[in-house]
């Protein structure tokens with residue numbers, strides 16, 4: 001069982017508990033992006049098993065009246081085994097889904113194959129898939145130009161991977177500047193809308209300004225357990241908000257990462273343990 005403190009960041013160990021969280025969230029006017037925790041399978045069996053779980057999940061979602069979609073990690077569904085296994089499993093999930101399917105972006109060695117897979121499915125499904133792009137990568141402005149004319153949706157994040165200096169902005173201020181530049185381009189060029197994957201109030205304010213200037217639709221995506229008051233406030237003010245909800249038996253590593261990345265999260269965890 002997941003201890004209550006980890007439960008702030010992870011919805012549960014199985015899809016039933018995750019879906020109960022989605023129901024609660026939908027009542028607050030917030031949509032859900034479900035992510036089964038798991039990554040870097042080197043054997044095909046693990047990747048196929050998680051792809052099976054996603055197929056079951058999207059089939060379950062098709063029978064329920066929920067505002068929910070899924071987000072998958074390429075290495076979870078086979079990219080470390082081979083590009084062919086990843087593409088086969090992604091196609092199975094997309095084919096089975098009525099809902100939107102997001103593709104998370106992992107480290108820079110996976111960018112090209114992930115972009116190619118997204119492009120194919122964006123065209124084939126007429127835009128029922130989305131892709132995450134990372135502002136810290138120097139290549140991202142060029143990638144956004146390639147993605148702009150495609151159907152589908154793009155989530156812009158700052159980037160969670162420690163990438164080499166030659167290909168990535170390393171200083172926080174420089175990453176923030178790159179994020180702003182990418183967001184400005186997206187509001188100008190992406191007719192299908194923009195997904196702002198950030199907890200940063202400055203980026204969310206900029207998105208609101210750009211929406212006022214260009215009229216482009218946008219949504220804000222934040223993680224479960226992070227700035228949930230802001231999520232509720234934004235949703236109440238009429239902004240589309242979607243919460244990224246991890247669940248599954250591999251919760252410990254994810255929880256540990258959340259606690260380590262911010263002093264506030266560590267203090268929050270400590271307070272919960274002491275109380």
Ligand code: FAD
Pocket residue numbers: 103104105106132134157158159160161197198199200201221222223226227244262264265
């Ligand atoms: P930061 O630059 O970390 O922080 C900026 C400001 O935001 C802070 O000063 C603070 O005011 C506020 N803030 C941030 N975190 C907190 C907190 N815990 N509590 C309170 N305030 C906070 N990365 C990938 O590489 N690939 C992915 O596929 C991917 N998918 C993502 C999906 C979603 C929905 C989200 C939200 C993030 C995703 N990320 C992904 C992670 C992303 O790259 C960043 O590492 C992460 O979001 C931190 O950057 P930030 O923009 O939120 O803000």
